[in-house]
Amino acid sequence: MFAAKLLPQLFAFFGIAAVVLRGYPERRRPLAVSVGAGFAVGAAVAFFLFRNFPGSFPFELIRTVVGASFFLFWGIAVTALYRSSERALPDASGRSSRLDAVAAPVIALGAAVTAGALAACRFSGNDAPLGPVPALVLLLVIGALLAAAGFFLEAKLPEALTVSRAGTLGGVVALLLLSSSYLVRLDLFSPLSMKVMKGCHDFVHQFMESVLIPDHLFVRPQIWGYIGILFSKEVGFWGGMVIWFTPFLLVAIAVRFELLPSVGHIRQGAQRRKLLAAAIRQRRMKLIVPLLSLVLMAGAAYRSSFPDVEYWDPKPIPVAADPSGDVFIPRKGGEVDLSDGKLHKYLLKGGAREVRFFVMLTPTGKLTVDLDACAICKPDGYGQGEGSVICYYCKTLIPLETVGKPGGCNPVPVAFSEKPDGVHINGVTLVNAWSTTVQSTGAKKEGGK
Amino acid sequence: MTVPTIQTAGLTKGYGDICALKPLDLQVAEGEWLSVMGHSGSGKSTLMNLVGGLDRPSGGSLSVGGQDLSALSEDGLARFRREFVGIIFQQHHLVPYLSAVENVMLSQYFHSVPDEAEARLALERVGLGHRLKNRPGELSGGEQQRVCIARAIINSPKLLLGDEPTGNLDHKSTVMVLELLKELRAEDRFTVVLVTHNEEVAAWGDRTIYLDDGVLVREERLRS
Amino acid sequence: MNRRRWLIKLLLAALAHRTGRTLLLLSVLAMASSLATALGVVSLSMGKRVSEEVRKYGANLVVVPAAARLEVGSGGLNFGAISDPAYLDQGRVEKALASGGLKAERSFHLRGALRMKDADVLVEGVNFADVRRLFPWWQLRGGWPGPGETVVGSDLAQRLKLKAGDTVELTGTAQTLKLKVSGVVVTGGEEDDLFFLALPELQGALGLPGQLTEVRLLVSAEGDTLKDKAAALQPLLPDAKVREVRQIARTSEGLLAKVKLLMTLVTAVVLISAGSSVTGTMSTTVLERSREIGLMKAIGGTRWEVLLIFCGEALLLGVVGGVVGYLLGSGIAVFITRTVFSAAPEFIPWLSAVSLAVSLFLALLGSVGPMISVFKLDPVRSLRGE
Ligand SMILES: Nc1ncnc2c1ncn2[C@@H]1O[C@H](COP(=O)(O)OP(=O)(O)OP(=O)(O)O)[C@@H](O)[C@H]1O
Numbered sequence A: 001m002f003a004a005k006l007l008p009q010l011f012a013f014f015g016i017a018a019v020v021l022r023g024y025p026e027r028r029r030p031l032a033v034s035v036g037a038g039f040a041v042g043a044a045v046a047f048f049l050f051r052n053f054p055g056s057f058p059f060e061l062i063r064t065v066v067g068a069s070f071f072l073f074w075g076i077a078v079t080a081l082y083r084s085s086e087r088a089l090p091d092a093s094g095r096s097s098r099l100d101a102v103a104a105p106v107i108a109l110g111a112a113v114t115a116g117a118l119a120a121c122r123f124s125g126n127d128a129p130l131g132p133v134p135a136l137v138l139l140l141v142i143g144a145l146l147a148a149a150g151f152f153l154e155a156k157l158p159e160a161l162t163v164s165r166a167g168t169l170g171g172v173v174a175l176l177l178l179s180s181s182y183l184v185r186l187d188l189f190s191p192l193s194m195k196v197m198k199g200c201h202d203f204v205h206q207f208m209e210s211v212l213i214p215d216h217l218f219v220r221p222q223i224w225g226y227i228g229i230l231f232s233k234e235v236g237f238w239g240g241m242v243i244w245f246t247p248f249l250l251v252a253i254a255v256r257f258e259l260l261p262s263v264g265h266i267r268q269g270a271q272r273r274k275l276l277a278a279a280i281r282q283r284r285m286k287l288i289v290p291l292l293s294l295v296l297m298a299g300a301a302y303r304s305s306f307p308d309v310e311y312w313d314p315k316p317i318p319v320a321a322d323p324s325g326d327v328f329i330p331r332k333g334g335e336v337d338l339s340d341g342k343l344h345k346y347l348l349k350g351g352a353r354e355v356r357f358f359v360m361l362t363p364t365g366k367l368t369v370d371l372d373a374c375a376i377c378k379p380d381g382y383g384q385g386e387g388s389v390i391c392y393y394c395k396t397l398i399p400l401e402t403v404g405k406p407g408g409c410n411p412v413p414v415a416f417s418e419k420p421d422g423v424h425i426n427g428v429t430l431v432n433a434w435s436t437t438v439q440s441t442g443a444k445k446e447g448g449k
Numbered sequence B: 001m002t003v004p005t006i007q008t009a010g011l012t013k014g015y016g017d018i019c020a021l022k023p024l025d026l027q028v029a030e031g032e033w034l035s036v037m038g039h040s041g042s043g044k045s046t047l048m049n050l051v052g053g054l055d056r057p058s059g060g061s062l063s064v065g066g067q068d069l070s071a072l073s074e075d076g077l078a079r080f081r082r083e084f085v086g087i088i089f090q091q092h093h094l095v096p097y098l099s100a101v102e103n104v105m106l107s108q109y110f111h112s113v114p115d116e117a118e119a120r121l122a123l124e125r126v127g128l129g130h131r132l133k134n135r136p137g138e139l140s141g142g143e144q145q146r147v148c149i150a151r152a153i154i155n156s157p158k159l160l161l162g163d164e165p166t167g168n169l170d171h172k173s174t175v176m177v178l179e180l181l182k183e184l185r186a187e188d189r190f191t192v193v194l195v196t197h198n199e200e201v202a203a204w205g206d207r208t209i210y211l212d213d214g215v216l217v218r219e220e221r222l223r224s
Numbered sequence C: 001m002n003r004r005r006w007l008i009k010l011l012l013a014a015l016a017h018r019t020g021r022t023l024l025l026l027s028v029l030a031m032a033s034s035l036a037t038a039l040g041v042v043s044l045s046m047g048k049r050v051s052e053e054v055r056k057y058g059a060n061l062v063v064v065p066a067a068a069r070l071e072v073g074s075g076g077l078n079f080g081a082i083s084d085p086a087y088l089d090q091g092r093v094e095k096a097l098a099s100g101g102l103k104a105e106r107s108f109h110l111r112g113a114l115r116m117k118d119a120d121v122l123v124e125g126v127n128f129a130d131v132r133r134l135f136p137w138w139q140l141r142g143g144w145p146g147p148g149e150t151v152v153g154s155d156l157a158q159r160l161k162l163k164a165g166d167t168v169e170l171t172g173t174a175q176t177l178k179l180k181v182s183g184v185v186v187t188g189g190e191e192d193d194l195f196f197l198a199l200p201e202l203q204g205a206l207g208l209p210g211q212l213t214e215v216r217l218l219v220s221a222e223g224d225t226l227k228d229k230a231a232a233l234q235p236l237l238p239d240a241k242v243r244e245v246r247q248i249a250r251t252s253e254g255l256l257a258k259v260k261l262l263m264t265l266v267t268a269v270v271l272i273s274a275g276s277s278v279t280g281t282m283s284t285t286v287l288e289r290s291r292e293i294g295l296m297k298a299i300g301g302t303r304w305e306v307l308l309i310f311c312g313e314a315l316l317l318g319v320v321g322g323v324v325g326y327l328l329g330s331g332i333a334v335f336i337t338r339t340v341f342s343a344a345p346e347f348i349p350w351l352s353a354v355s356l357a358v359s360l361f362l363a364l365l366g367s368v369g370p371m372i373s374v375f376k377l378d379p380v381r382s383l384r385g386e
């Protein structure tokens, strides 16, 4: 079970080894060694970080590294496209081979270290089956094995399958992103689309307020509909998609526009055509890795949108307010124990309205009562993962420590009074809080459509 | 002495009980023009098909251009044909819905990439510069055979095979076609193997072999 | 020249060479995919229409005067029309509901015509508090009305060039109302063509105090229990009819189901016969062209390359057939929905993918057998003319 969870990270590492070796075939042996070593170093560093910096710092760091590699790749992709139609000169200066001598080990080591850290992240949670030291040893062995497997299996791939320089980096980055998309805390696509959405939102807001009439009656519903599109989650999603996939497309386009060798000097037509055909075939083979990377990226985006994590998400328990409008949740009742640190969801029905809220004990030792909704998203509710709750709508992870504090996508806190026997909440407060929250997030945004 | 273009040792081909080709030892040197004669059913076409990589021998060894044909896969044989062999058929076998140029380009397509300019040039070389866009149905037998020759030589083969290429032609066309072959050979230096029933046609070659019932019965060297 | 472009040119030349056969295959493929498209368009757009109408109604039980027929829906999907003005007594209905012990959200409606300038407009009297609860999808630009105010449906507002803040004068049989427009409502349904006022005001204007044309109930129950509830309520309201909204839609659903079944059968038959005729045509074509295939192999085409040429032909036919089929199918769908449902179908672009897939699938599946013989064909034998 746990081994299956580790599989994506190991697969990604194996893929990285293979792509790097294929990308720089002149130095296969040293590269294979450095890939294996890099994996080990990455895993060791990650364990060191987990031990010395509990909390989210190590994850932030790894995520930043992966994200940075993606944006670096963006730059490389643009450059590759820019330079694609230059005719490669016979390498007299040796400039490109000297560049390779630096780039190859840097890419190999960097990718392997990150891959190692990603694999180590799997052992960071409380449910990890092994302690840090055995886990590290295990990872070292696996890393060495996989690097060796990559070394031997890559040689079995057809000779004709080649990779361009940018394609190599693209393959590596896609594998890293795929690997990190399997870890919810390291996911990059959701934050990216969230950023795009926020950016768009802010832009539209400012634009609307400064240039166009603000909330005007004459603006027809259809127009509001179109404006609504800019605010919707779709903008974030599609904008994110564009940023996500474009560099790989750029690399593919760069390969497609690579100039064919000049054959004018060859006198015999058949030979000339044969050379051309071979070059075209080679160019087509070079497209394979970028296109595969696109598939991997699609996989990563899918993973990110539908994370394969089981969240603790109990069925809401219906509760009712007593005649004085008081909602009482006993501290211990039935199977529920409010102080077990888990999310406990309740459902209050008042007329046609239903209010979902939850009670939980935060790691700081305080009980908190919050709506099962936040102030900015559609009220899709929350689930509890390790060390955090997740907003199902925007996939933001909210650390357990900050649950109960208002703002952002945090669950909207509700005033309550704690008694020895349980928690008392004013029903009216609850209904009002829900109505105002949901009206501003659910109804209004949907209304635009 | 270079490797012979065709070298067979104990080459046989049987169709069920019928033995179309008895063990045959044959060597054709590079650049040679070989004529193959023999009465009907003596195994001439069978030999051509084997040498051209269209069929597989039942036994013996067959190497063409240094390649052992029996070791090649089905697709390997196809690749051998397009790069090494040009074939001219008695019945032309041109694609009816393609023009003369396009028929030549079909051969280029399978070989590598089509190149119309080169195909035109090849047709001009065989004297059909004025009938480029005509379909086979609009060409005479001799003209069709010349398109066939252009198609056969377009990929610069090392070996040109002709199975009774002049069988359907009158005397004048026959001479024209053979003249053309001779000219082309002088330029491109390919080996020619022609099957014919006609002594006169056979006399254009450097050497003539006579088959009878699948056996090489006689060999006649005209030039060296 | 580019290999791919040359290939396409070759395919087109081959197809053009056998015009009759190409057209036959194309029409067969287009026919099959057009039927599939039409089936998709009809069932999707009409099914959506039916369920939308039901959902738009908001309530699940409706009480109408016994003499009247109920009007639900709009456009071609009219399930019935009011024939006679007949009314329910508000007090009696309330009493019946109370004594029936039915827990339900309710909303009272009185519909009638008022004169505005020189034209009649349809006006509905409602309790806005009920409306807000039962029809949460109403989108109001402006505010909910107070006394002496009205809400205008968006279509009507556009026609009459009304906006919030304007005043209108509506004349009824009993009195004339001067109303301020407090907002414009968008529902996406027939309500967009109505004026809405507070129920008592309309009752006053029409001189029908305490009268209703319709009561909508939202009973929290599903399926059979809903039917039971309707049955239980009926005896308490002898001069009224209690109906489930689902029941009203059922006739339309039934019709749709029948049309769908018929179309499915026809499509299935056409698909099967199309598939077999593709196979037949393709086999004869391949048989006729065996010399050509042999030649292609003899001059150096590998089995796969030659297969690609013939598959390419099938593919090309499939694509063109699919595109034509989509256009044709949309036409058929328009015809069917016009004649059977007297409603316009939706334009569903993604069905073109389905049409394309059907056509391609048929073209490729139909030519599997011939393609195998293309692949296997021996060049020596075929060139000799066997
Ligand atoms: N596919 C086949 N199946 C069975 N027998 C065959 C086949 N092909 C050729 N043969 C037999 O092999 C023998 C040689 O045939 P081949 O075609 O080589 O003769 P040929 O010398 O070319 O005759 P021709 O001058 O008439 O063309 C003949 O007896 C023929 O019947």
Ligand SMILES: [Mg+2]
Pocket: B044, B045, B046, B163
């Ligand atoms: Mg013969």
